[in-house]
Amino acid sequence: MPIHNADIAAIFEQIADLLEIRGDNPFRIRAYRNAARAVGGFGQDIKSLFDRGRELPKLPGIGADLNAKVHEITATGTCELLERLHKEFPSAVTELLKLPGLGPKRVKMLYDKLQVHAVEELQRAAQAEKIRDLPGFGAKTEEHILQSLATRSGESRRFKLATATQYAEALVAYLKKISAVDKVTVAGSFRRMRETVGDLDILITASAGSAVMRRFCSYDEAREVLAQGETRASVVLKSGLQVDVRLMPRESYGAALHYFTGSKAHNIAIRRLGQDRGLKINEYGVFRGETRVAGETEASVYEVVDLPYIPPELREDRGEIEAARRGELPQLVTLGDLKGDLHLHSKASDGHHTIREMALAAKQAGLKYIAVTEHSRRLTVARGLDPQRLLKQLDEIDRLNQTLDGITILRGIEVDILEDGSLDLPDSALKRLDLVVGAVHGAFDLPRRKQTERILRAMDNRYFKILAHPGGRLIDSREPCDLDMLKIVRKAKRRGCFLELNAQPERLDLEDVYCQMAREEGVLVSVNSDAHSTLDFANLRYGIGQARRGWLEAKDVLNTRGLREVKALLSAGR
Ligand code: DGT
Ligand code: CA
Numbered sequence: 001m002p003i004h005n006a007d008i009a010a011i012f013e014q015i016a017d018l019l020e021i022r023g024d025n026p027f028r029i030r031a032y033r034n035a036a037r038a039v040g041g042f043g044q045d046i047k048s049l050f051d052r053g054r055e056l057p058k059l060p061g062i063g064a065d066l067n068a069k070v071h072e073i074t075a076t077g078t079c080e081l082l083e084r085l086h087k088e089f090p091s092a093v094t095e096l097l098k099l100p101g102l103g104p105k106r107v108k109m110l111y112d113k114l115q116v117h118a119v120e121e122l123q124r125a126a127q128a129e130k131i132r133d134l135p136g137f138g139a140k141t142e143e144h145i146l147q148s149l150a151t152r153s154g155e156s157r158r159f160k161l162a163t164a165t166q167y168a169e170a171l172v173a174y175l176k177k178i179s180a181v182d183k184v185t186v187a188g189s190f191r192r193m194r195e196t197v198g199d200l201d202i203l204i205t206a207s208a209g210s211a212v213m214r215r216f217c218s219y220d221e222a223r224e225v226l227a228q229g230e231t232r233a234s235v236v237l238k239s240g241l242q243v244d245v246r247l248m249p250r251e252s253y254g255a256a257l258h259y260f261t262g263s264k265a266h267n268i269a270i271r272r273l274g275q276d277r278g279l280k281i282n283e284y285g286v287f288r289g290e291t292r293v294a295g296e297t298e299a300s301v302y303e304v305v306d307l308p309y310i311p312p313e314l315r316e317d318r319g320e321i322e323a324a325r326r327g328e329l330p331q332l333v334t335l336g337d338l339k340g341d342l343h344l345h346s347k348a349s350d351g352h353h354t355i356r357e358m359a360l361a362a363k364q365a366g367l368k369y370i371a372v373t374e375h376s377r378r379l380t381v382a383r384g385l386d387p388q389r390l391l392k393q394l395d396e397i398d399r400l401n402q403t404l405d406g407i408t409i410l411r412g413i414e415v416d417i418l419e420d421g422s423l424d425l426p427d428s429a430l431k432r433l434d435l436v437v438g439a440v441h442g443a444f445d446l447p448r449r450k451q452t453e454r455i456l457r458a459m460d461n462r463y464f465k466i467l468a469h470p471g472g473r474l475i476d477s478r479e480p481c482d483l484d485m486l487k488i489v490r491k492a493k494r495r496g497c498f499l500e501l502n503a504q505p506e507r508l509d510l511e512d513v514y515c516q517m518a519r520e521e522g523v524l525v526s527v528n529s530d531a532h533s534t535l536d537f538a539n540l541r542y543g544i545g546q547a548r549r550g551w552l553e554a555k556d557v558l559n560t561r562g563l564r565e566v567k568a569l570l571s572a573g574r
């Protein structure tokens with residue numbers, strides 16, 4: 001039975017949610033959440049590791065009991081504890097948890113106080129205005145609930161890029177093992193590195209058609225075959241992710257790759273350029289009359305319309321064609337350009353590893369420096385640091401820097417930006433640091449003017465350097481704050497501050513259009529992992545994907561610079 005890390009993580013999350021609704025021991029709940037995080041972020045496929053007779057390396061938060069559960073899940077596809085919890089609660093409760101804005105705490109409240117056990121009951125309760133009177137809800141929340149129920153019905157589900165990557169990589173490996181198969185590429189929004197993807201569009205070349213499609217459709221993770229022909233097939237995976245596979249002739253591969261990578265808007269613009277030159281461009285090639293003139297490679301498609309190759313991340317018809325024509329396409333930043341990471345956590349706040357372990361993992365990931373940036377005291381759930389604990393940590397960092405080779409640790413903080421724009425720690429503590437990262441962790445729904453002023457005011461602090469996850473959104477569960485981003489970018493420019501592009505898969509925040517704005521205004525962006533474990537450095541690739549979608553070059557990214565230059569930029573203006 002195929003089980004991916006994401007499936008194991010999802011089971012642990014479900015257990016945690018249901019335990020929380022039940023009102024179970026908070027430590028136990030937290031243990032399952034940590035385990036979900038550790039498993040979900042683990043770089044190798046655990047099931048295939050076990051299949052090869054290997055064991056899990058020591059993962060944060062995975063003790064003997066949880067390790068046994070990981071084995072149980074990979075072997076049986078489920079977990080006895082989850083089954084028991086499912087018997088305790090109606091299955092519709094799990095549906096409630098999927099609604100944006102409804103975490104287990106709120107679902108528990110609805111369940112206990114209003115006997116809401118299903119989405120339909122939720123809707124009725126909201127319409128009857130019963131929800132607004134529950135502690136911690138209010139009329140606004142009630143309205144949000146009704147809105148999200150209304151939009152939910154029409155909207156099909158999208159997958160976060162990092163989640164889709166797990167499914168895509170396993171499937172590509174499976175397809176490549178078929179001996180008739182030659183090339184396999186995932187095109188579509190996945191290749192453009194969009195933050196979420198609707199479905200996977202896979203192109204292959206192979207010597208024998210129908211047999212390949214048969215093998216694809218019998219992939220053991222396929223739940224449903226929607227269509228199966230000689231040269232194309234569509235299936236829905238157990239996860240709900242749809243996959244379209246197309247077999248293309250070798251001489252059409254570049255044209256097909258171009259066509260199915262999209263975006264549609266980009267394709268239409270390119271096709272129009274072809275028409276101006278008397279050419280027909282489609283997924284089979286570029287044609288003048290009946291004669292094929294290009295299409296074996298993607299570059300050849302661009303060449304016939306007198307353009308240089310345009311990287312997939314730029315293909316959104318947002319000015320890339322004009323830039324290409326002028327010879328002004330950006331040289332997009334790559335993962336290998338990153339020299340450091342300026343936002344991460346250790347055990348001291350809500351991370352899972354020691355500073356030393358984080359530093360060694362960063363070095364392993366090819367980085368030269370990191371900044372340790374724990375939460376500040378206001379964030380009690382994350383064991384935020386007060387000035388005293390912070391100063392103690394600085395001594396620890398100094399000691400580590402004396403013993404570690406090939407990696408330097410900067411002394412930082414992720415300080416809370418309070419509702420009035422003041423910072424959660426006094427200047428006397430901040431001035432001891434190499435780096436102050438500021439972040440909003442509450443009051444996300446202030447009106448635009450207030451929210452913007454809050455950030456601008458925080459930036460007035462002379463020690464403030466990087467605005468972390470500027471939009472504050474979580475892809476599946478929280479809308480971005482209402483902000484005048486242009487004002488913030490310009491203030492950052494005046495103040496010598498930087499904006500973060502947070503690489504956590506559910507954040508990917510700065511959004512691409514604001515990366516482009518920062519670049520145009522001359523504000524550097526810092527692509528940071530916000531790692532809470534040694535495994536999280538792997539997420540930098542998604543941050544880089546987003547940076548590329550935002551047109552960023554290495555020179556536009558703060559942490560592509562060497563340590564000395566970064567330190568100078570961080571200490572300027574203090
Ligand atoms: P998604 O799946 O919603 O995340 O987004 P895409 O971009 O992967 O879109 P999808 O899967 O519907 O189609 C894949 C690509 O195929 C798309 O990016 C461009 C191309 N394509 C689809 N329909 C059309 C069309 O009507 N005209 C043109 N020119 N291209 C199309
Ligand atoms: Ca797609």
Ligand code: CA
Binds near residue numbers: 188200201
């Ligand atoms: Ca598709």
